[in-house]
Amino acid sequence: MKEPRRILVVDDDDTFRELVEATLGDEGYAVDTAPNGLAALEVASRFRPHLILLDLRMPLQDGPSFIKAYRKTKPPRAAVAVVSAVRDPVIAAARIGADAFLAKPFDLGDLIHLVARLSGG
Amino acid sequence: MKRSNLAIANARLRAEIAERKRAEALRDEFLSVAAHELKTPLTSLRGFAQLLLRQLDRDVAPDPVRMRQALSAIDQQSAKLARLVGQLLDVSRIDAGQLVLERKVADVVGLVEDVVTDARVNTFRHDFMVRAPSAALALVDPLRLEQVLRNLVDNAIKYSPDGGPIELEVSKDPGSGVRVVVTDRGLGVPRKARPHIFERFHQAHAEHRLGGMGLGLYISRQIAELHAGTLVAEFPRAGGTRMVLTVPVGAPARPGRA
16 A cells, blocks of 8 residues: 655644644545644654645744755755745745745635645655 | 924924834734734634535545534634634724723622633643632623633733743722732733733734734723723733733622612
8 A cells, every 4th residue: 555645734723733634634644733833843854744734924933934944954855835824825935935825714625636736646 | 484493393294204104014014913813713614614514525424523623623713703803893993982881790700710710621731820809899891891801811821831820819909999910920021012012903922923913902901991990011020921900899889789
């Protein structure tokens, strides 16, 4: 059997993490989560995700600082999709060089589609 | 006009323009923060509703654990959304001078205990200690006063993210009425932000991204003042924040008389 693709969800909202974990779990992905960028760096080094779903506004270490630090870690590195409720997610995602963006609130179908496309599964 | 008068007029105009620009920037930032805050519960509401629908559309029996998780998230997130919308409406009522109190004799100690009971359910990391006489009657709007107490307790929880003790003390003071003091040992408020914490849209810890629209304390102080009471913040040397709410007892407080 093929090993499931690994998705890391980085968001400070507990309910949101639960939602994505449940949705992608149902779709057969292995999911791990972190409530901020600092914790995400630690999880990423152990979990070796194929895709990171990244919120921008978080306590301790926000999305942009996380991505800067993550790019300095040892490859292979995951694709990063910004999933955020900020006013201009397209601009924000482009500014930090993310691979894709999804604006909150979204359709679960769009999330599943985006994850399938970017996780290389 | 004399040259010196002209210079003064110019300086005034410049100050006025700067002040307007500051207000506009604050408003713009507020709209951006408010939209973000409203979209956050909305995302989980919509997501969990869709997750349930997807389960029902599959041919297998829905998982009761998953259903409970989804419905309880929908319940909590809709309550959160209602609170945020309520705050926005309160600000617009305050601006229009239409926030009106419905006073009756109520027991402030009972209100404090209700708020603490609810708060205990929502956090396991904070220890609540209540010191209060058996009752403290005052002529207040109990729903509005409870809103203030809830805001103070929510702030105490939010701004002590590592947990810790939260103390509530109710006392009857013949001079100033009923006093409620809420003390936490959390992040406190940076010295620079202290003069502004009761201004609307202000968030003392914006950099911590702890959520909220920066309206809670503004609304709470307005409610305290409508009661002819006060709400002030103190910053103990040992850290944390101490919020002191005082409301006058009002008319001779006798149960059953409004």
